[in-house]
Amino acid sequence: MNAIAKNPVENNEVTFESEVRQLVADQRDYFQSNATRSVEFRLAQLMKLKELLLENEDKMHEAIMKDFGKSKYENQLTEFFPIIDELNISIKNLKKWMQHRSVKTNLLNFPAKSYLVPEPLGVTLVIGAWNFPYNLSLTPLVGSMAAGNTTILKPSELPAETSRIMAKIINGNFDPNYLRVVEGAIPETTALLKQRYDKIFFTGSPMVGKIVNRAAAEHLTNVTLELGGKNPVIFHKDAVLKTGVKRMIWSKFVNSGQLCIAPDYALVHKDVKDEFLKLAVKEIEKANFSPENHNFVQIINERNFDRVVGLIDPEKVYYGGTHNRGDRRINPTILNNVTLDDAVMQDEIFGPILPVMEYETIDEAFEIIKGIEKPLAAYLFSDSSTIKERFLQEIPFGSGGINDCVMQVTNPNIPFGGVGNSGMGRYHGKYSFECFSHFKGVLDKPTAIETNLKYYGYSEKQLKVIKALG
Numbered sequence: 001m002n003a004i005a006k007n008p009v010e011n012n013e014v015t016f017e018s019e020v021r022q023l024v025a026d027q028r029d030y031f032q033s034n035a036t037r038s039v040e041f042r043l044a045q046l047m048k049l050k051e052l053l054l055e056n057e058d059k060m061h062e063a064i065m066k067d068f069g070k071s072k073y074e075n076q077l078t079e080f081f082p083i084i085d086e087l088n089i090s091i092k093n094l095k096k097w098m099q100h101r102s103v104k105t106n107l108l109n110f111p112a113k114s115y116l117v118p119e120p121l122g123v124t125l126v127i128g129a130w131n132f133p134y135n136l137s138l139t140p141l142v143g144s145m146a147a148g149n150t151t152i153l154k155p156s157e158l159p160a161e162t163s164r165i166m167a168k169i170i171n172g173n174f175d176p177n178y179l180r181v182v183e184g185a186i187p188e189t190t191a192l193l194k195q196r197y198d199k200i201f202f203t204g205s206p207m208v209g210k211i212v213n214r215a216a217a218e219h220l221t222n223v224t225l226e227l228g229g230k231n232p233v234i235f236h237k238d239a240v241l242k243t244g245v246k247r248m249i250w251s252k253f254v255n256s257g258q259l260c261i262a263p264d265y266a267l268v269h270k271d272v273k274d275e276f277l278k279l280a281v282k283e284i285e286k287a288n289f290s291p292e293n294h295n296f297v298q299i300i301n302e303r304n305f306d307r308v309v310g311l312i313d314p315e316k317v318y319y320g321g322t323h324n325r326g327d328r329r330i331n332p333t334i335l336n337n338v339t340l341d342d343a344v345m346q347d348e349i350f351g352p353i354l355p356v357m358e359y360e361t362i363d364e365a366f367e368i369i370k371g372i373e374k375p376l377a378a379y380l381f382s383d384s385s386t387i388k389e390r391f392l393q394e395i396p397f398g399s400g401g402i403n404d405c406v407m408q409v410t411n412p413n414i415p416f417g418g419v420g421n422s423g424m425g426r427y428h429g430k431y432s433f434e435c436f437s438h439f440k441g442v443l444d445k446p447t448a449i450e451t452n453l454k455y456y457g458y459s460e461k462q463l464k465v466i467k468a469l470g
């Protein structure tokens with residue numbers, strides 16, 4: 001089993017696949033022994049994970065710095081804090097979440113109690129994406145552990161150092177029958193996906209999401225897909241521009257735009273577009289993106305660097321547009337007078353480019369958004385309650401914000417997830433527990449009283465009573 005964690009790529013495919021098969025079988029046996037079910041076990045494992053992360057914090061900061069130049073400040077804010085917060089919330093609330101949840105009993109079943117019993121699903125596979133490699137692997141893992149499952153975690157292979165350190169910390173300290181990190185790229189993930197799980201939790205692109213969903217369908221496995229899309233941000237003519245643009249610029253360029261819920265493109269009312277553009281430049285310059293300021297993350301690899309640079313149409317550059325391939329850094333860039341035909345509007349950007357499109361009526365802006373696949377997030381800057389309500393009613397999106405961007409993800413009481421092409425299912429806080437649980441519905445009847453309504457020997461009188469109960 002060690003070979004799985006240490007050198008997956010060196011194993012030949014047959015060996016790797018048989019080892020994975022064995023790992024899944026061992027985890028299933030362990031799960032079926034009931035070892036993971038008690039609240040004491042779950043809490044002990046969650047606390048152990050928290051302790052290990054805190055002990056290894058510095059090493060984890062160093063690893064992500066090596067992978068793509070992310071400073072410990074940004075790592076703390078966008079990776080470490082959310083994971084520790086998720087752990088704290090789970091540890092604090094687990095007992096409550098595990099309780100039976102009472103629901104009303106209908107008259108037909110009276111007298112009885114009705115309730116839902118959360119039960120763990122079994123063996124889970126969690127596949128992470130690269131852009132927040134710790135957060136997107138460990139936050140779902142916390143949900144899986146809290147819900148009482150065993151877990152195989154496959155972090156993204158692109159940030160190699162962070163994948164390695166998660167494997168080292170977890171595989172060196174947890175029983176593999178309960179929790180195992182399996183490192184690897186497409187061949188290893190393909191081998192993992194051939195096995196039968198009770199839950200697959202995937203974060204990544206819609207394209208790979210379809211591959212995962214097809215593999216899950218083979219075994220009718222429960223799936224959560226956390227995918228991406230083109231997230232719109234609207235600046236209506238009544239928006240408070242100064243504060244709004246400041247909030248939006250941070251959200252767009254943090255992690256160099258490699259954030260699934262970053263605003264992808266801006267729709268700006270024609271009356272305020274000039275002011276919007278001036279303020280946007282001012283905010284970018286104020287932020288002074290540079291490695292010395294710890295706020296200028298590299299693009300993850302050269303393939304993505306070339307892809308993002310290829311989206312910059314020099315004729316539309318309003319600001320920025322410069323880049324350095326050796327360093328894999330692209331300066332924050334604004335494109336103006338963008339149309340739906342431009343390359344930058346064909347797919348999710350996932351990089352530090354902000355295309356700006358102008359609109360005259362809010363219907364026009366809504367029409368553009370509705371013409372694109374349902375986004376993971378959508379944002380509106382406006383002071384008008386009518387426009388806000390129309391935005392909420394007419395625009396489909398996973399999660400979003402009014403007069404702010406991205407920060408909805410930091411509130412664990414707001415479920416996080418997409419809709420349509422941007423995903424299915426939701427997690428964070430208690431929603432993570434629910435995501436990795438099945439809720440058994442139970443009708444619990446006393447035997448002292450028996451109503452004879454349902455039994456044969458139907459009569460007109462019975463019919464009247466049943467009708468009255470409906």
Ligand code: NAD
Pocket residue numbers: 127128129130131132136154155156157184185186189190203204205206207208209211225226227228229259260348350376418423
């Ligand atoms: P990706 O889909 O390329 O990779 C995600 C995972 O799938 C990785 O672990 C990778 O090893 C594996 N994988 C890649 N190709 C595979 C294949 N052919 N078969 C099996 N497994 C494969 O995504 P990415 O590049 O890591 O991340 C970027 C995408 O993820 C963007 O679309 C972004 O919006 C989305 N994303 C979504 C969220 C969210 O929470 N909804 C968060 C971050 C990123």
